[in-house]
Amino acid sequence: MTFPPVAHQIDASHHTALKDSSSEHRNSVKDVIEEITSDLLAEKKSISSKFFYDSVGSKLFDQICNLPEYYPYRTEMGMLPSIAKDLSELITQPIELIEFGAGSLTKIRILLQSVKMIRSVVPIDIAQAHLQSAANLLATEYPDIDVTPIFADFTQPISLDNAKDVPKLGFFPGSTIGNFNREFALQFLQRLRRSLGDSGMLLIGVDTKKSPQQLHQAYNDSAGVTAQFNRNILSHVNHITGSDFNPDAFDHYALYNPHLGRIEMHLVSQCEQVLRIHDKQISFHQGETIHTENSYKYRPDEFIHLARMAGWQFEKQWLAKDDMFSVFLLHADT
Numbered sequence: 001m002t003f004p005p006v007a008h009q010i011d012a013s014h015h016t017a018l019k020d021s022s023s024e025h026r027n028s029v030k031d032v033i034e035e036i037t038s039d040l041l042a043e044k045k046s047i048s049s050k051f052f053y054d055s056v057g058s059k060l061f062d063q064i065c066n067l068p069e070y071y072p073y074r075t076e077m078g079m080l081p082s083i084a085k086d087l088s089e090l091i092t093q094p095i096e097l098i099e100f101g102a103g104s105l106t107k108i109r110i111l112l113q114s115v116k117m118i119r120s121v122v123p124i125d126i127a128q129a130h131l132q133s134a135a136n137l138l139a140t141e142y143p144d145i146d147v148t149p150i151f152a153d154f155t156q157p158i159s160l161d162n163a164k165d166v167p168k169l170g171f172f173p174g175s176t177i178g179n180f181n182r183e184f185a186l187q188f189l190q191r192l193r194r195s196l197g198d199s200g201m202l203l204i205g206v207d208t209k210k211s212p213q214q215l216h217q218a219y220n221d222s223a224g225v226t227a228q229f230n231r232n233i234l235s236h237v238n239h240i241t242g243s244d245f246n247p248d249a250f251d252h253y254a255l256y257n258p259h260l261g262r263i264e265m266h267l268v269s270q271c272e273q274v275l276r277i278h279d280k281q282i283s284f285h286q287g288e289t290i291h292t293e294n295s296y297k298y299r300p301d302e303f304i305h306l307a308r309m310a311g312w313q314f315e316k317q318w319l320a321k322d323d324m325f326s327v328f329l330l331h332a333d334t
């Protein structure tokens with residue numbers, strides 16, 4: 001289960017102590033079951049996209065990244081070597097790098113190869129087992145870097161260790177900010193501004209608005225991996241709550257909503273069905289959907305405006321060919 005009531009785990013073999021986020025902020029299993037149940041009982045049914053990421057979901061996400069249609073990963077990866085080179089010139093004193101939603105830590109490696117002033121790395125993720133093994137591997141490959149993974153839900157406040165007197169560089173790639181609606185994106189950026197401190201910086205990858213056809217293909221790949229990823233959320237929910245969803249009784253549906261500037265992902269019930277979750281029953285009509293993800297897209301000027309409202313100053317931006325993807329370096333507005 002993704003939310004065990006443990007406080008700390010130590011993996012002595014690679015010295016990557018897996019920290020749990022402070023327990024007063026962390027959701028208990030009971031809270032998580034209540035959150036899922038109430039979202040499924042609402043008039044418009046939904047499941048938060050954070051529940052995509054059990055071990056199976058994290059591996060499926062890595063497969064999505066290798067799909068020809070999924071341009072965001074490939075494009076950002078292609079931009080990172082030159083971004084890392086620019087950063088190596090800009091950052092002249094030791095820093096700590098904190099990645100929010102760290103996944104397999106692939107992008108951090110590109111930064112580590114060039115930015116020699118990164119002395120410690122704090123990967124934060126909700127997928128505990130995947131995080132632990134990715135952090136162990138990183139610590140083995142980079143024995144001189146201090147790797148301290150934190151198992152936490154980044155939609156909740158996270159207390160960072162301020163004992164080390166080095167500036168913090170937040171890293172939020174993959175356009176994961178797009179999973180939040182505008183209001184929460186602003187709140188999240190404000191929270192990062194507070195937790196990264198007055199000497200904090202933020203390197204953030206943001207997907208851009210583009211043709212609905214290109215967006216549609218990226219979330220409807222021909223191999224059906226995104227569909228598998230979407231349906232896997234139901235298996236994860238079954239595991240957490242003991243519910244009895246049959247993932248095969250739902251169709252993957254993803255569309256670009258140009259009015260709201262977002263991709264929406266849904267699971268569409270193939271038939272009338274009644275499911276049990278905890279002590280509640282949830283009925284579905286044929287064609288009724290569970291909304292599983294939003295992925296908001298931003299024009300660069302829209303994102304810079306949002307970042308400024310959240311207390312960040314714009315330092316630099318990198319735009320991919322044809323404006324396919326954007327990466328921003330921000331520093332704290334003091």
Ligand SMILES: C[S@@+](CC[C@H](N)C(=O)[O-])C[C@H]1O[C@@H](n2cnc3c(N)ncnc32)[C@H](O)[C@@H]1O
Nearest residue numbers: 050053101102103125126127153154155173174
């Ligand atoms: C789109 S993937 C990006 C992975 C990696 N940063 C990259 O850019 O390739 C999102 C990552 O964020 C993690 N994640 C999603 N929701 C989260 C949450 N609420 N708290 C912490 N991690 C979360 C997932 O487990 C996953 O590893």
